[in-house]
Amino acid sequence: MAETDAAALALAKPAPRVPRSTAQRISAIRRWTPVLWSIRIERPADYLFQPGHYARLGLPVDTPEAAVWRPYSIVSATTDSELEFLLVLIPGGAFTSQLAALREGDTVLLEQAVFGFFLDSQLAPGDTLWMLATGTGLGPYVSLLRTPGALDRYARVVLVHSARHADELAYRDEIEAPAAVSHGRLSYVPIVTREAGVSALTGRIPQLISDGALQAHVGRTLEPADSRIMVCGNPEFTTEMRALLAERGFTPCRRNSPGSMLFEKYW
Ligand SMILES: Cc1cc2nc3c(=O)[nH]c(=O)nc-3n(C[C@H](O)[C@H](O)[C@H](O)COP(=O)(O)OP(=O)(O)OC[C@H]3O[C@@H](n4cnc5c(N)ncnc54)[C@H](O)[C@@H]3O)c2cc1C
Ligand SMILES: NC(=O)c1ccc[n+]([C@@H]2O[C@H](COP(=O)([O-])OP(=O)(O)OC[C@H]3O[C@@H](n4cnc5c(N)ncnc54)[C@H](OP(=O)(O)O)[C@@H]3O)[C@@H](O)[C@H]2O)c1
Structure with missing residues (x-):
């Protein structure tokens, strides 16, 4: 392929989407088993959801453009001042392996939008x-x-x-x-x-x-x-x-x- 064609193609290709997100502090961790745990994170004031919606969490926090993003159902009440999630460790999993290493006080990326139709x-x-x-x-x-x-x-x-x-x-x-x-x-x-x-x-x-x-x-x-x-x-x-x-x-x-x-x- 000619160099100019390759350049035109590269220009036409949409840039990967970087989710609009905020870094939220993990306020609590509850361990049910060594591979099953719940986390609670701070909830942004404008983060509205209904039971059945899911959030998208990302890691690592310091490079949002290179972060791994995964969907997680919200466990908390809509009236809760924090967001809670129930997680299972997938051996070798790109996201859960990183998340499992985090402690209270660490942060995780939260995409600003909520998602889903399981309502x-x-x-x-x-x-x-x-x-x-x-x-x-x-x-x-x-x-x-x-x-x-x-x-x-x-x-x-x-x-x-x-x-x-x-x-x-x-x-x-x-x-x-x-x-x-x-x-x-x-x-x-x-x-x-x-x-x-x-x-x-x-x-x-x-x-x-x-x-x-x-x-x-x-x-x-x-x-x-x-x-x-x-x-x-x-x-x-x-x-x-x-x-x-x-x-x-x-x-x-x-x-x-x-x-x-x-x-x-x-x-
Ligand atoms: C709408 C939605 C809501 C979700 N909510 C939750 C939730 O509340 N809690 C939660 O733990 N996960 C949830 N998941 C799954 C989650 O998004 C990730 O797929 C999971 O945490 C694995 O991510 P990973 O990067 O660690 O592993 P990856 O590297 O992405 O996964 C490796 C492989 O593990 C398998 N896998 C993925 N998830 C699971 C699982 N839960 N059990 C067994 N095998 C699996 C798949 O075959 C996958 O290809 C949800 C997924 C969707 C689509
Ligand atoms: N100790 C560990 O290392 C450990 C422990 C648990 C989980 N994990 C990891 O976590 C992942 C998720 O495990 P999980 O136990 O949460 O989820 P899971 O494998 O989906 O099992 C959860 C429940 O769903 C049942 N189930 C599975 N397939 C079904 C089907 N087709 N129809 C109806 N019921 C079904 C299981 O029954 P059955 O028992 O009959 O399959 C079990 O009761 C695993 O893949 C594993 O990677 C690891």
Whole structure:
């Protein structure tokens, strides 16, 4: 290629996008296991979100133009003065390996915008909201539970969280406490898949729904007429759930057309 053509091409190529961001201080770290932890960071005054939105975090802080950026669901209430995230360490992961080395007082980049459509307002009105999560996919539901009034439009709420081991059931105490005094309005179903005798139900969520064990445990049916369902986490899980629910008559949410099922895929 002639030198002038190469120069013209280089000019035509858009420069890589450098997100508009601010460096936010980590105010607290809570370790659930050696590879699973939550962080809280300062929240800019104009950073507005709804439960289900995700933020984009970047590192390293001193070179934003070369930083690695990743999306993370916001765990905190919309009323919280800080932002909280639930994170799992991916061995060799470009972002989480850097983040895992940070301590309270260190900083992380926060993109100014919020993102996503995993918002329960996308769903048509319904009687029972089912919130299904694997691993760190629990985060958006904690934000919904923590945000005053966010779940008021549902008569019943069922939160199902699947983790490999019992100590990975993050926020368990925080969820069990309101469930215990909710007179059956909030059901919390922890599922541990790689330890025997820890949870009332064992096995993967799609299978537990297919054979009716989950519905029997909760004492509710799962029908598109009155159930709305949010599914978040492992991509194979969300794909399996989409097929299973579509077979049962659940419909996806589209622009200007609320549906009965909603998905967030983490990788
Ligand atoms: C909308 C959205 C919200 C997300 N929210 C969260 C969140 O709240 N908490 C969280 O920990 N992660 C979340 N993620 C995943 C996160 O953005 C990163 O992908 C993850 O932290 C790995 O980044 P990394 O740079 O360390 O690893 P990378 O170097 O990017 O990843 C290496 C590989 O690990 C796999 N991988 C990525 N994430 C996971 C995971 N969580 N579990 C198992 N394997 C994975 C993928 O195959 C990936 O190619 C979210 C992703 C999306 C799209
Ligand atoms: N000790 C460690 O080093 C350690 C520990 C945990 C995580 N990690 C890292 O963190 C990453 C994420 O692990 P994670 O445990 O948070 O997430 P995960 O592998 O997605 O597992 C979380 C839960 O989802 C279930 N699940 C997985 N695939 C499913 C599917 N297709 N349908 C229904 N349920 C499904 C798992 O059940 P199953 O048990 O049946 O798969 C488990 O109960 C791992 O890839 C690993 O890199 C490391």
